[in-house]
Amino acid sequence: MSEHRYRLLFVVSHPIQYAVPLFRLMAEHPKLDILVAYCSLQGAEPGIDSEFGIEVAWDIPLLDGYPWIYLPNQSPKPRLGNFFGLINLGLWQLVRTNSFDAVVAYTGYAYASFWIVAAAAKTQEMALLFGTDAHELSTRDNQLWKVQIKKWLLPQIFSLADIVIVLSSGGLKLMSSLGIPQQRVQLTPYVVDNQWWITQSEQVNREVVRQQWDIPQAAVVVLFCAKLQPWKRPRDVLKAFAKANVSGSYLVFAGEGPLRIELEAAAKALQLSERVKFLGFVNQSHMPSIYRSADLFILPSEYEPFGVVVNEAMLCGCPVTVSDQVGARYDLIHPSETGIVYPCGNVDALAAILQSLLPDKKRLKRMGEAAYQRMKTWSPRENVEALVKAIERSVKHKA
Incomplete structure (x- = not known):
């Protein structure tokens, strides 16, 4: 009897040079059947990076070696780094009309598209995984009022996840401080190729x-x-x-x-x-x-x-x-x-x-x-195997 393969939907804000090698590895994994849905193609296509201040297009292939689709962005002002910059309404139908075992949201909760996919996954009773790369509550602009809001809001947001994904040991400590149960948190090492x-x-x-x-x-x-x-x-x-x-x-x-x-x-x-x-x-x-x-x-x-x-x-x-x-x-x-x-x-x-x-x-x-x-021992291999464990736990938790 062939081993069960988990059908996974990854929802990603845009092609990220660090994530693409992981998708290629997952596409070959015997336990995984993946589809990557992009909300924007910035990075694979030339675009202004607001933080570099120049037009950027990465000079390595970002769309080869794994199955992916692009969902049109209906935002009136499409851009990264803004909550209403990604409004991909097609996510609702994609999730609701496919029998995915789990949805992994890499968009981040700071985008409208994240809430579209989270709502769709919940209504279909699919396992939902998402997380953060953070290790503390501080913000880039050092606004203390934002930290206080995070203390109240983040436990409620992360409670929506069947499994919360963190990328470092610091992330594990952060989730513990927010009261997220240890059994619902998975460390998947933040890696490159x-x-x-x-x-x-x-x-x-x-x-x-x-x-x-x-x-x-x-x-x-x-x-x-x-x-x-x-x-x-x-x-x-x-x-x-x-x-x-x-x-x-x-x-x-x-x-x-x-x-x-x-x-x-x-x-x-x-x-x-x-x-x-x-x-x-x-x-x-x-x-x-x-x-x-x-x-x-x-x-x-x-x-x-x-x-x-x-x-x-x-x-x-x-x-x-x-x-x-x-x-x-x-x-x-x-x-x-x-x-x-x-x-x-x-x-x-x-x-x-x-x-x-x-x-x-x-x-x-x-x-x-x-x-x-x-x-x-901090490589894509450890990342993917940790993600497989997270998927297995999330599906069991949902069941």
């Missing part, structure tokens, strides 16, 4: 990349790779780099955003223009060369639910330093082994880390190797 990153990084020629950057081969390179937005705190990295003033060190900013002009002016005022490089937006296929050619990656964010750039850097053998607001620290950072965690906003502490690490290339190499080894 590990093998792709490893394969691509192994092909990188550091000498060529550094020549393109106009950086000496013997130099030690600090990397900031993120959108140049206030909550990412790129200013902290520049200030700490200047304060540390380690001989033979360089700082590379890979990313675009509204703070770029300010950062370039600050680097000039600090007389660091020759040692601080701005690469602008770097598309996905070129990112392995960025990480591989750096010696230390820094993510200083004050708001970072997870931070999969940490995964990417570690897979490329680059040690990491992150603030204590970065969700990836819970599962990926073993202090002084795979990376270092410091208090967010503490420029002096970050400068001290740079002064300690940058002159010690042997230590940086050891940490980079340990970071690479850590990622062997």
